[in-house]
Structures are given as structure tokens and as C-alpha cells.
Amino acid sequence: MTYNHPKLLVAIDCLVFGYDIKENNLKVLLFQRKVDPFAGSWSLIGDFVNEDENLSDGAKRVLEKFTGLKNVFLEQLATYGKADRDPGGRVVSILYWSLIKLDDLHRDIANEHGAKWFDLNKLPELVLDHQDMITLGARQLIQNAKTRPIGFELLAEEFTLPQLKQLYDAIYGKIIDDRNFRKKILSTDLLIKTEKKDKSTSKKGAFVYRFDAEKYDYLRNQGYHLDLNV
Amino acid sequence: MTYNHPKLLVAIDCLVFGYDIKENNLKVLLFQRKVDPFAGSWSLIGDFVNEDENLSDGAKRVLEKFTGLKNVFLEQLATYGKADRDPGGRVVSILYWSLIKLDDLHRDIANEHGAKWFDLNKLPELVLDHQDMITLGARQLIQNAKTRPIGFELLAEEFTLPQLKQLYDAIYGKIIDDRNFRKKILSTDLLIKTEKKDKSTSKKGAFVYRFDAEKYDYLRNQGYHLDLNV
DNA sequence: GTTTTAAACGTAAATTTAACGTTTATAAAA
DNA sequence: TTTTATAAACGTTAAATTTACGTTTAAAAC
Structure with missing residues (x-):
């Protein structure tokens, strides 16, 4: 020593x-x-x-x-x-x-x-x-x-937009407008929409999405900065 | 122990x-x-x-x-x-x-x-x-x-807006538009304008300002969040 | 006076945000 | 077989903000 x-x-x-x-x-x-x-x-x-x-x-x-x-x-x-x-x-x-x-x-x-x-x-x-x-x-x-895309760490690999919104409601401690939330998150183009629907909470069913971590990492290296401030 | x-x-x-x-x-x-x-x-x-x-x-x-x-x-x-x-x-x-x-x-x-x-x-x-x-x-x-208002930690108590802008130019590593910078920083209403002018860099002289730390601390406690993203 | 120029002030198009209204898909009820 | 109910999906618009510039002003130097 x-x-x-x-x-x-x-x-x-x-x-x-x-x-x-x-x-x-x-x-x-x-x-x-x-x-x-x-x-x-x-x-x-x-x-x-x-x-x-x-x-x-x-x-x-x-x-x-x-x-x-x-x-x-x-x-x-x-x-x-x-x-x-x-x-x-x-x-x-x-x-x-x-x-x-x-x-x-x-x-x-x-x-x-x-x-x-x-x-x-x-x-x-x-x-x-x-x-x-x-x-x-x-x-x-x-x-x-x-x-940062930390919400996806708290959800399963596959999730619906209503689920994702609920999570952010819980994190932010306020009810986010679902239409604005949807717009913001989809505008990032970082979610991959699957064919699947989750009908556990509605008759219509909600589409199942996945987060495109690879794309995010790539963009991040290009200087991209995520903004989910809704 | x-x-x-x-x-x-x-x-x-x-x-x-x-x-x-x-x-x-x-x-x-x-x-x-x-x-x-x-x-x-x-x-x-x-x-x-x-x-x-x-x-x-x-x-x-x-x-x-x-x-x-x-x-x-x-x-x-x-x-x-x-x-x-x-x-x-x-x-x-x-x-x-x-x-x-x-x-x-x-x-x-x-x-x-x-x-x-x-x-x-x-x-x-x-x-x-x-x-x-x-x-x-x-x-x-x-x-x-x-x-956060950290710029003021790097400058003297009293400073001019051109000086402040130059500092942020140096921090951000790019030339900020001076008119937009002025607008943004003044819109916070956190700068106290003095009567003094600093004529060291121009004939016209630049007004000397001070940062209102007390007001900032108060607002911060009220949930205020500074944004100097220019 | 005139010139010079940093400092201060102003404007307008483009984009983003915020706050709502409308349509749609599907299971269940009539 | 329709009708109903409703979460999910989609759309609209005014207000606010951002971005990118143009213009005026104050004061020293000529």
C-alpha cells in the first residue's frame, strides 16, 4: 500500500x-x-x-x-x-x-x-x-x-399506450392528457407497433407496442435528446 | 466500532x-x-x-x-x-x-x-x-x-448582458443569437438592472445587471423552474 | 455636425404546446 | 341481428414559444 x-x-x-x-x-x-x-x-x-x-x-x-x-x-x-x-x-x-x-x-x-x-x-x-x-x-x-426513456424499464417488453400513459401519470403524479401524450410519444418514432391487441381493459383492445432501444441508442449517439415533457 | x-x-x-x-x-x-x-x-x-x-x-x-x-x-x-x-x-x-x-x-x-x-x-x-x-x-x-442559474457563479456580482451572453456562448460552445438571449434572460425577470453602464467595450456602453438570487430562491421554492435553453 | 458600432429594441413566420372534440372497434346487451 | 356502451384512436384549433432575422439608439471619435 x-x-x-x-x-x-x-x-x-x-x-x-x-x-x-x-x-x-x-x-x-x-x-x-x-x-x-x-x-x-x-x-x-x-x-x-x-x-x-x-x-x-x-x-x-x-x-x-x-x-x-x-x-x-x-x-x-x-x-x-x-x-x-x-x-x-x-x-x-x-x-x-x-x-x-x-x-x-x-x-x-x-x-x-x-x-x-x-x-x-x-x-x-x-x-x-x-x-x-x-x-x-x-x-x-x-x-x-x-x-430519458426510463419508463420502458418499469414496464414489460410489450405494452400498450394506455398502460404507458398510466405509468407516466404515476411518475409525474398528475393525469396527463391522453391525446397529447399519444402524440408526443408517437412523434418520437421510437415505438414499434405490433399486430397484437390487448383486450384486457376494453372491448376494442389496445395495440401492443415495443420500445426501439436500438434506434434510440443510435440517435442518442448522434446527439438526439428525448423529450417526454407533457 | x-x-x-x-x-x-x-x-x-x-x-x-x-x-x-x-x-x-x-x-x-x-x-x-x-x-x-x-x-x-x-x-x-x-x-x-x-x-x-x-x-x-x-x-x-x-x-x-x-x-x-x-x-x-x-x-x-x-x-x-x-x-x-x-x-x-x-x-x-x-x-x-x-x-x-x-x-x-x-x-x-x-x-x-x-x-x-x-x-x-x-x-x-x-x-x-x-x-x-x-x-x-x-x-x-x-x-x-x-x-439553473449557474452562469452567475462564474461572473462577478455585476455584469452586462453582452458579457452574460458571451459566457453562455462559451458554455454551450456556440454563438447564441443575442436578441433571443436577451429576450429569454430578461423574460425571467430575475435580473436587476442598475443605473451603471460599462463602457469598456463600446461607446454606447452596456447596462450593468445583477442576478436576483433572493427572488430566484423564493420562486424555486414555489416550484418555479428556470429555462435558459437558447 | 458626421461617422461608427456595440447595445438595445422589434417583428413575423414557423413550430410547439395545451386543451379540447370526434370517430372507431369490439364485446355485450337488447 | 341490431343496438348500446366505452376504451382506444384520431383530429382540431387557439395560444404560447421559438427561431431567424431587421431596425433604432447612445455615445465616442473623427
Whole structure:
């Protein structure tokens, strides 16, 4: 070791958003801390970083442990480093945020780890500064929804326009005009319309779409900037 | 100590942007590393975090040491944590970015610490992942310039509209239409026009303005969102 | 006075946004 | 076999904003 300086505990906390298409609301994955102080309190999922582990790999490890998921939206958000933020010791925590498609399977996996999905709007009291983290993440979610195609991370591969609109209603916390929403999203030309119709919510049925991620990535590299501010 | 987990070195790196109103370009403060590995290479200003020091206080300490400045724009930007990012040892580095008003005084203070201001577009080779940090910060600067009143952090308290426009030209990397820029910035009603004129660049002279930070903060709390996308 | 020119002010077409109204496809009821 | 009901799909228009320019003005220098 070349450097001679104080070393600190470094942790990852992972703010996982899920969208419940049946209940039409956003959820956050929490678990009950197993270690003191505050054992039993609700907290974001997380763990300490290993000596030889990249931060991003630590985040992936935490996420997979609690959800069984790999290769989903997972980005770094912020780092919390007040010296006294954790009475258990000096811990610097790097917050990641993740977006996943909620289904019954993930509920089960979460349950196995003492984790549970909570409505974003009905959260229990949280340990340490984790409520701040969620507040920040919720802001980030809204902000990013306007400028990046993150909505598709929260829905299944195939979705209808009414479903997509409902999701954005939930994210923005307001009822978007469906005609204007449809116009805006279709004008991007980033949705692929399939032949299929989903008749689960109407007699007429709603056409099923897919997001053209490849086209988006290409355009993004050309300097394109998505705008879903409706 | 309650927790029993690996501890890591934690550092602060500080990306300081300055605007040179005479040269009309953006500059970045760099210094020559004093410690091995890579002693003598150019790097962002930075230091290791102390055991009992808040991260934000560490950032303030670093910034003041190299610029003599307190109470300037200083925000956390991202954290770099690849296990092998520094051959000298496992170091997690939290990147902060800062905006300051460049003047001769700061050049002198910087010099005393072996630091120097470089054109953002003419940077030397940088140590470790510091070039990535600057790339990220430059993107953040452009992005934030569109949605937050950060331009005023880079100019003196009092400035003219032509000066302000030149700054945004430099940030956006393009020539903005001066008539549209004037319209947009004045329509926010966040500039206070003084009686003074600056005649250093024209016979007619340009009126001197001040940014109404108090009004902005108030509006911001009311949900107002600045838009300087020209 | 006249000239010069950065600064300040103005305008109009094109585009985008916002707020609505109308038509259509289909299952279920009459 | 029509009729009805309604979510989904499509359309319209006024208002606001953006974009791309042209014009006037203030003051020093000639």
C-alpha cells in the first residue's frame, strides 16, 4: 500500500423502484436491517463494499441478492458521507438507483430476504438518511422520465399506450392528457407497433407496442435528446 | 466500532471551473501531483478524507486550500470506485465540482500550490480517471446552465448582458443569437438592472445587471423552474 | 455636425404546446 | 341481428414559444 491515510467503511445502498401495473403505483423495495444499531428497522437494500470490488459490481451484487435480477437499469445517484450519519461507525454510502419490472416472482424473491415492496407514497419510517435517499431518487425519477426513456424499464417488453400513459401519470403524479401524450410519444418514432391487441381493459383492445432501444441508442449517439415533457 | 468489514481509502477530487472574461473561455484548475505513483502528473485538486470529516467539508477544505475561496458553488457530482482505478491502492474518490469567478488573485493562490488554470479545451494529459471526471463535469456544466442559474457563479456580482451572453456562448460552445438571449434572460425577470453602464467595450456602453438570487430562491421554492435553453 | 458600432429594441413566420372534440372497434346487451 | 356502451384512436384549433432575422439608439471619435 502506497498511501498512508485514514480508511473508512464504504457501503452501497440501492434504491429500487418497481411499477405495479395492476395497482398503478410506484413501489420501493425495503428490507429489515439485520445488524445493530437499528436492527429490525426498515432500510434500503445494501451492503458493504469488498476490498477488491468495483462499486458498480457491489451495486449489482446487492441488487441481484435481493431481486434475483441482473442486467437491469442500475445507475449511481449520489454519495452520502456525513461523518455522523451512522451511529454504528463512519460509513460512506454510495447510493444507486434501479428500475425494474415488478411481478409476483420478484415479490417472492424479495420476501425470502426479509425484503418487501412499499408504495412510494406510503413508506414506513426509515433508518439513517435513507428517507433522504428516497426523496432524492424520486426527484431523479421524475426528472429522468422527462428526458430519458426510463419508463420502458418499469414496464414489460410489450405494452400498450394506455398502460404507458398510466405509468407516466404515476411518475409525474398528475393525469396527463391522453391525446397529447399519444402524440408526443408517437412523434418520437421510437415505438414499434405490433399486430397484437390487448383486450384486457376494453372491448376494442389496445395495440401492443415495443420500445426501439436500438434506434434510440443510435440517435442518442448522434446527439438526439428525448423529450417526454407533457 | 460496530461493523466488521473492509475499509477503504476515500478521497475527494474537486473539479473547479473558472471563466476568464478577458479570454472568453472556460478554465479548469489542475495541479501537479506530489505523491507517487504519477508524482508530477497533472491531476484535479484533491485530498484524502479524514476519519471524522464530512465529505462536503473535505471538499470545502480542498477547495479553500487551492483557491482561498469559501462559500462558492460546490456540489457533489459522482463517485469513482473501480477497484483498480489507482495503482497506488484501493481508493474510492468522490468528485465535487465548483464554479468560481476567476481573477488574478486566484491565479496567484493557485500558483503557490503548484496549481494552474488550463483551458477546458486544451487540457494536458491527466492522471488516473481524471479526464473522465472532467468530461462528466463539462457535460454537467452545459446541462445545468440550461436549467439553473449557474452562469452567475462564474461572473462577478455585476455584469452586462453582452458579457452574460458571451459566457453562455462559451458554455454551450456556440454563438447564441443575442436578441433571443436577451429576450429569454430578461423574460425571467430575475435580473436587476442598475443605473451603471460599462463602457469598456463600446461607446454606447452596456447596462450593468445583477442576478436576483433572493427572488430566484423564493420562486424555486414555489416550484418555479428556470429555462435558459437558447 | 458626421461617422461608427456595440447595445438595445422589434417583428413575423414557423413550430410547439395545451386543451379540447370526434370517430372507431369490439364485446355485450337488447 | 341490431343496438348500446366505452376504451382506444384520431383530429382540431387557439395560444404560447421559438427561431431567424431587421431596425433604432447612445455615445465616442473623427
